[in-house]
Amino acid sequence: xxxxxxxxxxxxxxxxxxxxxxxxxxxxxxxxxxxxxxxxxxxxxxxxxxxxxxxxxxxxxxxxxxxxxxxxxxxxxxxxxxxxxxxxxxxxxxxxxxx
Amino acid sequence: xxxxxxxxxxxxxxxxxxxxxxxxxxxxxxxxxxxxxxxxxxxxxxxxxxxxxxxxxxxxxxxxxxxxxxxxxxxxxxxxxxxxxxxxxxxxxxxxxxxxxxxxxxxxxxxxxxxxxxxxxxxxxxxxxxxxxxxxxxxxxxxxxxxxxxxxxxxxxxxxxxxxxxxxxxxxxxxxxxxxxxxxxxxxxxxxxxxxxxxxxxxxxxxxxxxxxxxxxxxxxxxxxxxxxxxxxxxxxxxxxxxxxxxxxxxxxxxxxxxxxxxxxxxxxxxxxxxxxxxxxxxxxxxxxxxxxxxxxxxxxxxxxxxxxxxxxxxxxxxxxxxxxxxxxxxxxxxxxxxxxxxxxxxxxxxxxxxxxxxxxxxxxxxxxxxxxxxxxxxxxxxxxxxxxxxxxxxxxxxxxxxxxxxxxxxxxxxxxxxxxxxxxxxxxxxxxxxxxxxxxxx
Numbered sequence: 071x072x073x074x075x076x077x078x079x080x081x082x083x084x085x086x087x088x089x090x091x092x093x094x095x096x097x098x099x100x101x102x103x104x105x106x107x108x109x110x111x112x113x114x115x116x117x118x119x120x121x122x123x124x125x126x127x128x129x130x131x132x133x134x135x136x137x138x139x140x141x142x143x144x145x146x147x148x149x150x151x152x153x154x155x156x157x158x159x160x161x162x163x164x165x166x167x168x169x
Numbered sequence: 170x171x172x173x174x175x176x177x178x179x180x181x182x183x184x185x186x187x188x189x190x191x192x193x194x195x196x197x198x199x200x201x202x203x204x205x206x207x208x209x210x211x212x213x214x215x216x217x218x219x220x221x222x223x224x225x226x227x228x229x230x231x232x233x234x235x236x237x238x239x240x241x242x243x244x245x246x247x248x249x250x251x252x253x254x255x256x257x258x259x260x261x262x263x264x265x266x267x268x269x270x271x272x273x274x275x276x277x278x279x280x281x282x283x284x285x286x287x288x289x290x291x292x293x294x295x296x297x298x299x300x301x302x303x304x305x306x307x308x309x310x311x312x313x314x315x316x317x318x319x320x321x322x323x324x325x326x327x328x329x330x331x332x333x334x335x336x337x338x339x340x341x342x343x344x345x346x347x348x349x350x351x352x353x354x355x356x357x358x359x360x361x362x363x364x365x366x367x368x369x370x371x372x373x374x375x376x377x378x379x380x381x382x383x384x385x386x387x388x389x390x391x392x393x394x395x396x397x398x399x400x401x402x403x404x405x406x407x408x409x410x411x412x413x414x415x416x417x418x419x420x421x422x423x424x425x426x427x428x429x430x431x432x433x434x435x436x437x438x439x440x441x442x443x444x445x446x447x448x449x450x451x452x453x454x455x456x457x458x459x460x461x462x463x464x465x466x467x468x469x470x471x472x473x474x475x476x477x478x479x480x481x482x483x484x485x486x487x488x489x490x491x492x493x494x495x496x497x498x499x500x501x502x503x504x505x506x507x508x509x510x511x512x513x514x515x516x517x518x519x520x521x522x523x524x525x526x527x528x529x530x531x532x533x534x535x536x537x538x539x540x541x542x543x544x545x546x547x548x549x550x551x552x553x554x555x556x557x558x559x560x561x562x563x564x565x566x567x568x569x570x571x572x573x574x575x576x577x578x579x580x581x582x583x584x585x586x587x588x589x590x591x592x593x594x595x596x597x598x599x600x601x602x603x604x605x606x607x608x609x610x611x612x
Contacts (some may be wrong), residue, residue, distance in 0.1 A: 084606040
Protein backbone atom coordinates (compact mmCIF):
# COMPACT_ATOMS: atom_id res chain seq x y z
CA UNK A 71 0.00 0.00 0.00
CA UNK A 72 1.25 3.46 -0.77
CA UNK A 73 1.40 5.76 2.21
CA UNK A 74 -0.70 8.81 1.49
CA UNK A 75 0.35 12.30 2.35
CA UNK A 76 -1.37 13.74 5.38
CA UNK A 77 -2.33 16.75 3.31
CA UNK A 78 -5.25 16.62 0.93
CA UNK A 79 -4.11 17.65 -2.52
CA UNK A 80 -5.53 20.94 -3.69
CA UNK A 81 -4.65 23.87 -5.86
CA UNK A 82 -1.81 25.83 -4.23
CA UNK A 83 -0.63 22.78 -2.35
CA UNK A 84 2.09 20.34 -3.15
CA UNK A 85 1.38 17.63 -5.70
CA UNK A 86 3.63 14.63 -5.42
CA UNK A 87 5.61 13.73 -8.49
CA UNK A 88 6.26 10.17 -9.64
CA UNK A 89 3.26 8.77 -7.81
CA UNK A 90 3.24 4.94 -8.05
CA UNK A 91 0.81 3.48 -10.58
CA UNK A 92 -0.89 0.22 -9.74
CA UNK A 93 -0.02 -2.59 -12.17
CA UNK A 94 -0.60 -6.28 -12.64
CA UNK A 95 2.54 -8.39 -12.55
CA UNK A 96 3.12 -12.02 -13.40
CA UNK A 97 5.92 -13.58 -11.39
CA UNK A 98 8.12 -16.66 -11.65
CA UNK A 99 8.55 -19.35 -9.02
CA UNK A 100 10.96 -17.12 -7.09
CA UNK A 101 8.42 -14.32 -6.92
CA UNK A 102 10.33 -12.13 -9.36
CA UNK A 103 8.35 -10.24 -12.02
CA UNK A 104 8.37 -11.60 -15.57
CA UNK A 105 5.58 -9.58 -17.20
CA UNK A 106 4.08 -6.23 -16.26
CA UNK A 107 0.68 -5.03 -17.47
CA UNK A 108 -1.85 -2.31 -16.76
CA UNK A 109 -3.90 -2.84 -13.62
CA UNK A 110 -6.65 -5.35 -14.32
CA UNK A 111 -5.12 -6.80 -17.51
CA UNK A 112 -5.38 -10.58 -17.31
CA UNK A 113 -4.84 -11.94 -20.84
CA UNK A 114 -1.75 -13.92 -21.83
CA UNK A 115 -0.88 -11.36 -24.48
CA UNK A 116 -1.34 -8.36 -22.23
CA UNK A 117 1.62 -6.53 -20.83
CA UNK A 118 5.31 -6.31 -21.55
CA UNK A 119 7.87 -8.92 -20.74
CA UNK A 120 10.78 -8.09 -18.50
CA UNK A 121 14.13 -8.51 -20.18
CA UNK A 122 16.45 -7.99 -17.27
CA UNK A 123 16.33 -7.42 -13.54
CA UNK A 124 18.98 -4.89 -12.58
CA UNK A 125 18.60 -4.63 -8.84
CA UNK A 126 16.38 -5.70 -5.95
CA UNK A 127 16.06 -4.00 -2.58
CA UNK A 128 13.66 -3.72 0.30
CA UNK A 129 12.40 -0.72 2.24
CA UNK A 130 10.82 -0.99 5.70
CA UNK A 131 9.89 2.36 7.16
CA UNK A 132 7.48 4.38 9.26
CA UNK A 133 6.65 1.48 11.55
CA UNK A 134 5.61 4.06 14.13
CA UNK A 135 2.57 5.29 12.14
CA UNK A 136 1.49 3.59 8.91
CA UNK A 137 4.10 0.92 8.25
CA UNK A 138 5.67 0.81 4.82
CA UNK A 139 7.16 -2.47 3.58
CA UNK A 140 8.13 -2.65 -0.09
CA UNK A 141 10.26 -4.88 -2.26
CA UNK A 142 11.64 -2.86 -5.15
CA UNK A 143 12.75 -4.42 -8.44
CA UNK A 144 14.62 -2.28 -10.95
CA UNK A 145 13.85 -3.74 -14.38
CA UNK A 146 14.47 -3.27 -18.08
CA UNK A 147 11.47 -4.10 -20.27
CA UNK A 148 11.66 -5.83 -23.60
CA UNK A 149 12.01 -2.99 -26.08
CA UNK A 150 14.13 -0.87 -23.78
CA UNK A 151 11.87 0.71 -21.13
CA UNK A 152 13.49 1.22 -17.75
CA UNK A 153 11.07 1.20 -14.78
CA UNK A 154 10.97 0.39 -11.13
CA UNK A 155 8.38 -2.06 -9.84
CA UNK A 156 7.62 -2.62 -6.21
CA UNK A 157 5.48 -5.05 -4.32
CA UNK A 158 3.69 -3.72 -1.29
CA UNK A 159 4.48 -6.50 1.18
CA UNK A 160 1.46 -5.64 3.33
CA UNK A 161 -1.23 -5.75 0.62
CA UNK A 162 0.78 -7.76 -1.95
CA UNK A 163 -0.13 -5.31 -4.69
CA UNK A 164 2.35 -4.25 -7.39
CA UNK A 165 3.12 -0.68 -8.44
CA UNK A 166 5.28 0.90 -11.09
CA UNK A 167 7.35 4.09 -10.92
CA UNK A 168 9.90 5.92 -12.98
CA UNK A 169 13.49 5.38 -11.82
CA UNK B 170 9.00 76.63 2.59
CA UNK B 171 11.20 73.71 1.63
CA UNK B 172 12.88 71.04 3.73
CA UNK B 173 16.22 72.18 5.08
CA UNK B 174 18.82 69.86 3.67
CA UNK B 175 22.57 69.84 3.78
CA UNK B 176 24.80 69.20 0.85
CA UNK B 177 27.78 67.02 1.58
CA UNK B 178 31.03 67.26 -0.37
CA UNK B 179 29.92 64.70 -2.92
CA UNK B 180 26.64 66.58 -3.32
CA UNK B 181 24.52 63.94 -1.60
CA UNK B 182 21.68 65.51 0.33
CA UNK B 183 21.61 64.58 4.00
CA UNK B 184 19.20 64.91 6.91
CA UNK B 185 20.03 64.41 10.58
CA UNK B 186 16.45 63.77 11.62
CA UNK B 187 15.27 60.45 10.28
CA UNK B 188 12.03 58.58 9.86
CA UNK B 189 12.43 54.86 9.31
CA UNK B 190 9.77 53.02 7.29
CA UNK B 191 9.97 49.31 7.89
CA UNK B 192 7.62 46.77 6.32
CA UNK B 193 8.65 43.36 7.62
CA UNK B 194 8.20 40.41 5.21
CA UNK B 195 7.92 42.84 2.32
CA UNK B 196 8.03 40.17 -0.39
CA UNK B 197 5.34 38.06 1.28
CA UNK B 198 3.17 41.14 1.79
CA UNK B 199 3.56 41.95 -1.90
CA UNK B 200 2.29 38.44 -2.69
CA UNK B 201 -0.67 38.99 -0.35
CA UNK B 202 -1.57 42.16 -2.23
CA UNK B 203 -1.55 40.19 -5.46
CA UNK B 204 -3.29 37.13 -4.00
CA UNK B 205 -5.49 38.25 -1.08
CA UNK B 206 -6.48 34.66 -0.29
CA UNK B 207 -2.99 34.12 1.12
CA UNK B 208 -3.55 36.47 4.03
CA UNK B 209 -5.69 33.97 5.96
CA UNK B 210 -3.72 30.87 5.09
CA UNK B 211 -0.41 29.54 6.33
CA UNK B 212 1.87 30.64 3.51
CA UNK B 213 5.57 30.83 2.77
CA UNK B 214 7.81 32.09 0.00
CA UNK B 215 10.58 29.89 -1.35
CA UNK B 216 14.07 31.38 -1.25
CA UNK B 217 15.05 32.96 -4.59
CA UNK B 218 18.49 31.32 -4.52
CA UNK B 219 17.53 27.94 -3.04
CA UNK B 220 14.07 26.58 -3.85
CA UNK B 221 14.44 23.89 -1.16
CA UNK B 222 14.32 26.44 1.65
CA UNK B 223 11.80 28.93 2.89
CA UNK B 224 12.50 32.66 2.73
CA UNK B 225 9.50 34.47 4.23
CA UNK B 226 6.94 32.79 6.45
CA UNK B 227 3.52 34.26 7.21
CA UNK B 228 2.47 34.81 10.84
CA UNK B 229 -0.25 32.13 10.44
CA UNK B 230 2.37 29.59 9.33
CA UNK B 231 4.67 30.58 12.20
CA UNK B 232 1.98 29.41 14.61
CA UNK B 233 2.56 25.89 13.26
CA UNK B 234 6.27 26.19 13.99
CA UNK B 235 7.31 26.93 10.41
CA UNK B 236 10.35 29.20 10.31
CA UNK B 237 12.35 30.97 7.62
CA UNK B 238 15.38 28.96 6.48
CA UNK B 239 13.97 25.49 7.09
CA UNK B 240 13.56 23.05 4.21
CA UNK B 241 10.32 22.50 2.35
CA UNK B 242 10.06 18.95 3.67
CA UNK B 243 10.43 20.13 7.27
CA UNK B 244 7.83 22.84 6.66
CA UNK B 245 5.31 20.41 5.13
CA UNK B 246 5.89 18.07 8.06
CA UNK B 247 5.02 20.87 10.47
CA UNK B 248 2.13 22.32 8.48
CA UNK B 249 0.63 20.07 5.77
CA UNK B 250 -1.74 22.82 4.61
CA UNK B 251 1.13 25.26 3.96
CA UNK B 252 0.78 27.23 0.71
CA UNK B 253 4.13 27.63 -1.01
CA UNK B 254 4.76 30.49 -3.41
CA UNK B 255 7.41 30.91 -6.07
CA UNK B 256 9.42 34.06 -5.40
CA UNK B 257 8.97 36.84 -7.95
CA UNK B 258 11.85 39.27 -7.24
CA UNK B 259 11.12 41.50 -10.20
CA UNK B 260 7.58 42.09 -8.96
CA UNK B 261 8.82 42.83 -5.43
CA UNK B 262 11.30 45.32 -6.87
CA UNK B 263 8.52 47.03 -8.76
CA UNK B 264 6.42 47.28 -5.63
CA UNK B 265 9.36 48.65 -3.66
CA UNK B 266 10.13 51.17 -6.39
CA UNK B 267 6.54 52.42 -6.11
CA UNK B 268 6.96 52.81 -2.38
CA UNK B 269 10.17 54.80 -2.91
CA UNK B 270 8.43 56.95 -5.46
CA UNK B 271 5.60 57.69 -3.03
CA UNK B 272 8.09 58.59 -0.30
CA UNK B 273 10.11 60.78 -2.65
CA UNK B 274 6.93 62.81 -3.06
CA UNK B 275 7.08 63.59 0.67
CA UNK B 276 10.81 64.21 1.08
CA UNK B 277 13.71 64.78 -1.30
CA UNK B 278 15.94 62.74 1.04
CA UNK B 279 15.07 59.06 0.69
CA UNK B 280 17.59 56.33 1.46
CA UNK B 281 16.52 52.78 0.61
CA UNK B 282 18.38 50.11 2.55
CA UNK B 283 16.80 46.80 1.60
CA UNK B 284 13.43 45.54 0.43
CA UNK B 285 10.91 46.96 2.88
CA UNK B 286 13.29 49.26 4.79
CA UNK B 287 13.71 52.93 3.90
CA UNK B 288 14.94 56.02 5.71
CA UNK B 289 13.28 59.34 5.00
CA UNK B 290 15.07 62.58 5.88
CA UNK B 291 12.75 64.88 7.82
CA UNK B 292 14.95 67.91 8.56
CA UNK B 293 12.77 71.01 8.30
CA UNK B 294 9.54 69.04 8.25
CA UNK B 295 8.35 70.78 11.43
CA UNK B 296 7.69 73.87 9.37
CA UNK B 297 5.93 71.93 6.66
CA UNK B 298 3.84 69.43 8.54
CA UNK B 299 4.07 70.27 12.24
CA UNK B 300 5.34 68.00 14.99
CA UNK B 301 6.87 64.55 14.58
CA UNK B 302 3.51 62.84 14.80
CA UNK B 303 2.11 64.91 11.95
CA UNK B 304 5.25 64.27 9.92
CA UNK B 305 4.84 60.53 10.36
CA UNK B 306 1.18 60.81 9.48
CA UNK B 307 2.16 62.52 6.22
CA UNK B 308 4.61 59.69 5.50
CA UNK B 309 2.03 57.05 6.28
CA UNK B 310 -0.52 58.80 4.07
CA UNK B 311 2.01 58.88 1.25
CA UNK B 312 2.58 55.14 1.67
CA UNK B 313 -1.17 54.64 1.48
CA UNK B 314 -1.26 56.85 -1.64
CA UNK B 315 -3.62 59.34 -0.02
CA UNK B 316 -1.67 62.56 0.17
CA UNK B 317 1.02 64.38 -1.69
CA UNK B 318 2.39 67.14 0.44
CA UNK B 319 1.70 69.61 3.20
CA UNK B 320 -1.76 71.17 3.13
CA UNK B 321 -1.95 74.74 1.77
CA UNK B 322 1.64 74.62 0.62
CA UNK B 323 1.07 74.86 -3.09
CA UNK B 324 4.47 76.30 -3.78
CA UNK B 325 6.18 73.38 -2.08
CA UNK B 326 3.92 71.01 -3.87
CA UNK B 327 4.69 72.55 -7.23
CA UNK B 328 8.37 72.35 -6.57
CA UNK B 329 8.71 68.90 -5.06
CA UNK B 330 5.63 67.03 -6.11
CA UNK B 331 4.90 66.19 -9.64
CA UNK B 332 1.28 65.16 -9.62
CA UNK B 333 1.90 62.90 -12.57
CA UNK B 334 4.53 60.94 -10.70
CA UNK B 335 2.52 59.98 -7.66
CA UNK B 336 3.47 56.61 -6.28
CA UNK B 337 0.32 54.59 -5.83
CA UNK B 338 1.01 52.11 -3.12
CA UNK B 339 -2.34 51.29 -1.56
CA UNK B 340 -3.59 51.16 2.03
CA UNK B 341 -2.23 47.64 2.55
CA UNK B 342 1.33 48.88 2.85
CA UNK B 343 0.34 51.57 5.33
CA UNK B 344 -1.30 49.03 7.62
CA UNK B 345 1.85 46.89 7.61
CA UNK B 346 4.41 49.70 7.84
CA UNK B 347 6.12 50.35 11.16
CA UNK B 348 7.45 53.87 11.51
CA UNK B 349 10.14 55.28 13.76
CA UNK B 350 11.21 58.90 14.19
CA UNK B 351 14.46 60.01 15.84
CA UNK B 352 17.72 61.85 15.33
CA UNK B 353 19.96 59.52 13.34
CA UNK B 354 19.14 56.39 11.39
CA UNK B 355 20.01 53.92 14.12
CA UNK B 356 17.64 55.40 16.69
CA UNK B 357 14.92 55.72 14.03
CA UNK B 358 15.37 52.07 13.06
CA UNK B 359 15.18 50.88 16.67
CA UNK B 360 12.07 53.03 17.13
CA UNK B 361 10.45 51.49 14.03
CA UNK B 362 11.31 48.00 15.23
CA UNK B 363 9.54 48.79 18.52
CA UNK B 364 6.36 50.00 16.79
CA UNK B 365 3.40 47.78 15.96
CA UNK B 366 2.18 47.31 12.40
CA UNK B 367 0.57 50.50 11.11
CA UNK B 368 1.83 52.50 14.08
CA UNK B 369 4.88 54.55 15.00
CA UNK B 370 7.33 55.29 17.78
CA UNK B 371 8.74 58.77 18.26
CA UNK B 372 12.02 59.26 20.08
CA UNK B 373 12.65 62.92 20.88
CA UNK B 374 16.12 64.28 21.48
CA UNK B 375 15.42 64.56 25.21
CA UNK B 376 14.42 60.89 25.55
CA UNK B 377 16.86 59.45 23.02
CA UNK B 378 19.57 58.42 25.50
CA UNK B 379 17.08 56.79 27.86
CA UNK B 380 15.34 55.04 25.00
CA UNK B 381 18.54 53.63 23.53
CA UNK B 382 19.93 52.62 26.94
CA UNK B 383 17.12 50.14 27.56
CA UNK B 384 17.38 48.42 24.16
CA UNK B 385 18.93 44.99 23.70
CA UNK B 386 22.33 44.67 22.03
CA UNK B 387 20.46 42.66 19.38
CA UNK B 388 19.45 46.04 17.91
CA UNK B 389 23.06 46.84 16.99
CA UNK B 390 23.92 46.35 13.30
CA UNK B 391 26.87 44.04 13.98
CA UNK B 392 27.81 40.50 13.00
CA UNK B 393 26.06 37.63 14.75
CA UNK B 394 29.40 36.45 16.19
CA UNK B 395 29.87 39.81 17.87
CA UNK B 396 26.32 39.65 19.26
CA UNK B 397 27.08 36.21 20.63
CA UNK B 398 30.31 37.34 22.25
CA UNK B 399 28.60 40.34 23.83
CA UNK B 400 25.97 38.01 25.31
CA UNK B 401 28.67 35.67 26.59
CA UNK B 402 30.34 38.64 28.28
CA UNK B 403 27.07 39.50 30.01
CA UNK B 404 26.57 42.67 27.97
CA UNK B 405 22.88 42.65 27.20
CA UNK B 406 21.69 46.22 26.76
CA UNK B 407 23.00 49.26 24.92
CA UNK B 408 23.53 50.90 28.34
CA UNK B 409 25.92 48.04 29.20
CA UNK B 410 27.85 48.76 25.98
CA UNK B 411 27.90 52.52 26.55
CA UNK B 412 29.23 52.04 30.10
CA UNK B 413 32.36 50.35 28.75
CA UNK B 414 35.33 52.50 27.70
CA UNK B 415 35.32 53.01 23.92
CA UNK B 416 38.91 51.75 23.77
CA UNK B 417 37.88 48.45 25.37
CA UNK B 418 35.25 47.87 22.67
CA UNK B 419 37.77 48.75 19.96
CA UNK B 420 40.36 46.39 21.51
CA UNK B 421 37.84 43.52 21.52
CA UNK B 422 35.92 44.05 18.31
CA UNK B 423 37.95 46.47 16.16
CA UNK B 424 36.20 49.06 14.04
CA UNK B 425 32.90 47.22 14.45
CA UNK B 426 33.27 47.67 18.22
CA UNK B 427 33.89 51.39 17.81
CA UNK B 428 30.77 51.79 15.69
CA UNK B 429 28.70 49.69 18.10
CA UNK B 430 29.91 51.76 21.07
CA UNK B 431 29.13 55.04 19.33
CA UNK B 432 25.67 53.88 18.32
CA UNK B 433 24.94 52.62 21.84
CA UNK B 434 26.19 55.85 23.38
CA UNK B 435 24.06 57.84 20.98
CA UNK B 436 26.97 59.84 19.56
CA UNK B 437 27.28 58.22 16.15
CA UNK B 438 26.65 60.52 13.26
CA UNK B 439 24.43 58.55 10.93
CA UNK B 440 22.30 60.96 8.92
CA UNK B 441 19.96 59.92 6.12
CA UNK B 442 21.76 60.32 2.82
CA UNK B 443 19.64 60.90 -0.24
CA UNK B 444 20.87 61.18 -3.77
CA UNK B 445 20.11 64.10 -6.03
CA UNK B 446 18.09 62.96 -8.99
CA UNK B 447 20.15 62.68 -12.13
CA UNK B 448 19.87 65.22 -14.91
CA UNK B 449 17.95 64.00 -17.95
CA UNK B 450 19.86 61.54 -20.13
CA UNK B 451 19.69 61.97 -23.89
CA UNK B 452 20.68 59.61 -26.69
CA UNK B 453 20.25 60.75 -30.29
CA UNK B 454 21.05 59.85 -33.88
CA UNK B 455 21.00 61.62 -37.24
CA UNK B 456 19.85 59.95 -40.42
CA UNK B 457 21.87 60.69 -43.53
CA UNK B 458 18.76 59.97 -45.56
CA UNK B 459 15.45 60.88 -43.84
CA UNK B 460 13.48 57.80 -42.72
CA UNK B 461 9.71 57.42 -42.67
CA UNK B 462 9.44 53.64 -42.18
CA UNK B 463 7.85 52.90 -38.77
CA UNK B 464 9.67 49.62 -38.40
CA UNK B 465 13.03 51.32 -38.79
CA UNK B 466 12.04 54.05 -36.34
CA UNK B 467 10.90 51.48 -33.78
CA UNK B 468 14.20 49.64 -34.17
CA UNK B 469 16.12 52.90 -33.74
CA UNK B 470 14.12 53.65 -30.58
CA UNK B 471 15.27 50.37 -29.06
CA UNK B 472 18.91 51.13 -29.87
CA UNK B 473 18.71 54.65 -28.43
CA UNK B 474 17.05 53.39 -25.24
CA UNK B 475 19.78 50.80 -24.89
CA UNK B 476 22.41 53.49 -25.28
CA UNK B 477 20.72 55.77 -22.74
CA UNK B 478 20.36 52.89 -20.25
CA UNK B 479 24.11 52.35 -20.38
CA UNK B 480 24.81 55.96 -19.40
CA UNK B 481 26.77 56.03 -16.11
CA UNK B 482 24.42 58.65 -14.63
CA UNK B 483 21.54 56.19 -14.92
CA UNK B 484 23.18 53.63 -12.59
CA UNK B 485 21.12 53.21 -9.43
CA UNK B 486 18.02 54.76 -10.98
CA UNK B 487 15.03 53.47 -12.87
CA UNK B 488 13.43 55.37 -15.67
CA UNK B 489 10.02 56.77 -14.83
CA UNK B 490 9.30 59.11 -17.74
CA UNK B 491 10.73 58.99 -21.24
CA UNK B 492 10.33 61.34 -24.19
CA UNK B 493 11.11 60.80 -27.86
CA UNK B 494 11.65 63.75 -30.19
CA UNK B 495 12.22 63.90 -33.91
CA UNK B 496 13.17 66.64 -36.35
CA UNK B 497 11.34 66.05 -39.60
CA UNK B 498 12.20 66.82 -43.16
CA UNK B 499 11.05 70.31 -43.95
CA UNK B 500 11.57 71.69 -40.44
CA UNK B 501 8.57 70.19 -38.61
CA UNK B 502 8.97 68.30 -35.34
CA UNK B 503 7.34 65.37 -33.57
CA UNK B 504 7.29 64.28 -29.93
CA UNK B 505 5.86 61.43 -27.88
CA UNK B 506 6.08 60.85 -24.13
CA UNK B 507 5.44 57.89 -21.86
CA UNK B 508 5.22 57.71 -18.08
CA UNK B 509 5.88 54.20 -16.84
CA UNK B 510 3.49 52.93 -14.21
CA UNK B 511 6.32 50.82 -12.85
CA UNK B 512 9.69 52.54 -13.20
CA UNK B 513 12.04 50.24 -15.02
CA UNK B 514 15.58 49.73 -16.23
CA UNK B 515 14.50 47.16 -18.79
CA UNK B 516 14.74 48.08 -22.47
CA UNK B 517 11.57 46.26 -23.53
CA UNK B 518 9.55 47.72 -20.69
CA UNK B 519 10.55 51.26 -21.66
CA UNK B 520 10.26 50.74 -25.41
CA UNK B 521 6.79 49.14 -25.40
CA UNK B 522 4.69 52.28 -24.65
CA UNK B 523 6.76 54.34 -27.10
CA UNK B 524 6.10 51.81 -29.84
CA UNK B 525 2.37 52.01 -29.12
CA UNK B 526 2.53 55.81 -29.41
CA UNK B 527 4.55 55.49 -32.60
CA UNK B 528 1.90 53.25 -34.14
CA UNK B 529 -0.95 55.49 -33.05
CA UNK B 530 0.50 58.85 -33.98
CA UNK B 531 3.51 58.42 -36.26
CA UNK B 532 5.57 61.39 -37.50
CA UNK B 533 3.90 63.23 -40.36
CA UNK B 534 7.10 63.28 -42.43
CA UNK B 535 10.45 61.58 -42.79
CA UNK B 536 12.73 61.78 -39.74
CA UNK B 537 16.13 63.45 -39.98
CA UNK B 538 17.07 63.46 -36.28
CA UNK B 539 15.72 61.14 -33.57
CA UNK B 540 16.40 61.43 -29.84
CA UNK B 541 15.32 59.63 -26.67
CA UNK B 542 15.41 61.42 -23.33
CA UNK B 543 14.97 59.90 -19.89
CA UNK B 544 13.27 62.74 -18.08
CA UNK B 545 12.35 61.40 -14.64
CA UNK B 546 13.80 58.68 -12.49
CA UNK B 547 12.85 56.57 -9.49
CA UNK B 548 15.50 55.45 -7.01
CA UNK B 549 16.79 51.89 -6.75
CA UNK B 550 18.43 49.96 -3.90
CA UNK B 551 21.21 47.43 -3.69
CA UNK B 552 18.61 44.72 -4.18
CA UNK B 553 17.15 46.52 -7.15
CA UNK B 554 20.63 46.51 -8.59
CA UNK B 555 20.69 42.78 -8.17
CA UNK B 556 17.32 42.14 -9.67
CA UNK B 557 16.75 44.76 -12.30
CA UNK B 558 19.85 46.60 -13.32
CA UNK B 559 22.34 44.14 -14.65
CA UNK B 560 22.22 42.00 -17.74
CA UNK B 561 21.24 38.88 -15.80
CA UNK B 562 18.24 40.53 -14.23
CA UNK B 563 17.23 41.98 -17.53
CA UNK B 564 17.32 38.47 -19.00
CA UNK B 565 15.33 37.20 -16.03
CA UNK B 566 12.73 39.91 -16.53
CA UNK B 567 12.46 38.97 -20.20
CA UNK B 568 11.99 35.29 -19.34
CA UNK B 569 9.37 36.27 -16.79
CA UNK B 570 7.57 38.37 -19.36
CA UNK B 571 7.60 35.56 -21.92
CA UNK B 572 6.34 33.10 -19.31
CA UNK B 573 3.55 35.45 -18.30
CA UNK B 574 2.42 35.65 -21.91
CA UNK B 575 2.58 31.88 -22.29
CA UNK B 576 0.55 31.37 -19.13
CA UNK B 577 -2.05 33.86 -20.32
CA UNK B 578 -2.35 31.97 -23.58
CA UNK B 579 -2.67 28.60 -21.85
CA UNK B 580 -5.31 30.00 -19.53
CA UNK B 581 -7.27 31.34 -22.47
CA UNK B 582 -7.16 27.99 -24.24
CA UNK B 583 -7.65 25.59 -21.33
CA UNK B 584 -9.60 27.88 -18.99
CA UNK B 585 -7.13 27.06 -16.23
CA UNK B 586 -3.42 27.35 -15.57
CA UNK B 587 -1.70 24.03 -16.16
CA UNK B 588 1.83 25.10 -15.35
CA UNK B 589 3.71 23.82 -12.34
CA UNK B 590 7.15 24.20 -10.90
CA UNK B 591 9.12 21.19 -9.67
CA UNK B 592 10.62 21.61 -6.21
CA UNK B 593 12.75 19.27 -4.15
CA UNK B 594 10.86 18.14 -1.09
CA UNK B 595 12.85 15.24 0.25
CA UNK B 596 15.44 14.48 -2.44
CA UNK B 597 17.13 11.70 -0.48
CA UNK B 598 13.94 9.89 0.49
CA UNK B 599 13.95 6.13 -0.07
CA UNK B 600 10.41 6.48 -1.44
CA UNK B 601 10.68 8.04 -4.92
CA UNK B 602 7.27 9.75 -4.79
CA UNK B 603 8.40 11.83 -1.82
CA UNK B 604 11.47 13.31 -3.47
CA UNK B 605 9.91 15.96 -5.71
CA UNK B 606 6.61 17.77 -5.90
CA UNK B 607 4.78 20.28 -8.05
CA UNK B 608 3.50 23.66 -7.00
CA UNK B 609 1.36 25.98 -9.07
CA UNK B 610 3.48 28.21 -11.24
CA UNK B 611 2.40 31.83 -11.24
CA UNK B 612 5.00 33.88 -13.08
